[in-house]
Amino acid sequence: MSNNNDxxxxxxxxxxxxxxxKISAFGFSVIWIGMAIVLAAFAIGAAGIVHLSMPMLIVATLVGSVLIGIFMVLIGDIGVEHGLSFPVYMRAPFGTIGTHLPSLARGFTASCWFGINTYFGALAINGILNILFGFDNWFLCFLLFAALQLFNTSLGIKSIERFADLAAPIIILISCWMYATLADKAEAAGKSVWSWVESPTTGMATFTAFMIVVMANMGFWATLAADMPTLSRFFKAPANERNWFKRNKTQLVGSLIIMPIVNTFMIVIGGVCYMAVASADPINALQQSASGFILAILLLMIVLAQWSTNTSANVIPAATIFSNIGGPRVPFWVGVVIAGIIGTLSQPWSLFEMLNSVLLIIGGILTSIVGILFADYYLLRRRRINVQGLYEANGQFRYLGGFNLAGLISWIIGGIIANIFPTYSSLIGFIVGAVLYYILAKxxxxxxxxQQELLDPDDRKYLGITVGKSWTIEPYVEPSFVPEITQKTSSEVKQQ
Structure with missing residues (x-):
């Protein structure tokens, strides 16, 4: 018979x-290249270039990328230190049942991103089939491409790293080609890439446009900032290493160097795309810039780009969250299927049209969760956590019927205040969430x-890899049914 902890x-x-x-600094960097080459980022570049010059657009993107990268590394230490995923640690600031509410927000957002990336990949596949066979049904391509990605993700984390190893260098080449081709097209139309602005602004209006690009970039990656432990728990890290920077070397290289560079490149291409074809749609831009066999190859690279992004950044986090909510009877592969269904029902072909406005809202909601995690993990618990208690239904993290009201109140208020000031949503969400949770919890x-780890702050009991400890929890195993008539005692067997 199962117990309440199962x-x-x-x-x-x-x-x-x-x-x-198993994932090294190099391996994570390769994964980041695959994740950051995402065509939806074109929308930020296209919207930004309307009011900002290309140099200003680049600076704003780098600022936003580095800021959200810092959030990623800070929260990712939870995975590195304790080997815990996002939805499991969330039981500490939100409760064993309360964790499902913010986790659902993250899982739903990731599923929508899966849908958007799959939409672009489907358009590219449809373009290839149209060139080769005259086939034209993008929605059927969408369904088939979604199914193929979901199957690949179900194979596990190592399949993602191997796929990214293959896709990343090819994706870099195609991105360079896109920039060069679209820049030439823009220049031919009399638009200087480095000085053209569609609607120039001055003074405070320029600063507002600058901050909107910063916040849009933070909102773009806010889902991964909250959920980084789900990925970082697979990163190699030295045991018994108390230096935070040395322990998080894998994260630092990927999230603070590789991601800002690649993400900025994609935003730049989005800006140039708008200059060249007055649209943020990359498939449309490609089809206006190439034809025949070359276009088919380029579209194939687009498919690879969306695939590598979706597996690591979207489907795995969402599936892990849905698996956590459903318990042991909802295995990872079922979570993958749920993510695919939500991504399809979100109608990503419509969602992309209003992406920038959505990003400001998402940023505030999710960075308030990041702020709560920061306050709980660093300011209150000082990186110590009763891991055994996270897996006990009636332990210290049950709180009031499974809910930590300090976390829920802080998240709701943080998200609301952040969206009252959308120009600064991601920063306000983080600050309000962190400050309010610290006060309410403490x-x-x-x-x-x-909390045991606060009453007895013993490193040996509540730290993980820093003191050379690997946490082990006995998994739930569903008992198999054995008919009573077949159960015999050893004496009965001997008598027979």
């Missing part, structure tokens, strides 16, 4: 031990529900 112990949600961590909630 639903918290799905095998996909158990801590990753030190020996199971001076109210944790007085009602004492």
């Amino acid at each position: 639903y918290l112990k799905s095998p996909d949600l158990l801590p990753i031990t030190h020996d199971e961590r 001076y109210w909630w944790f007085k009602k529900y004492p």
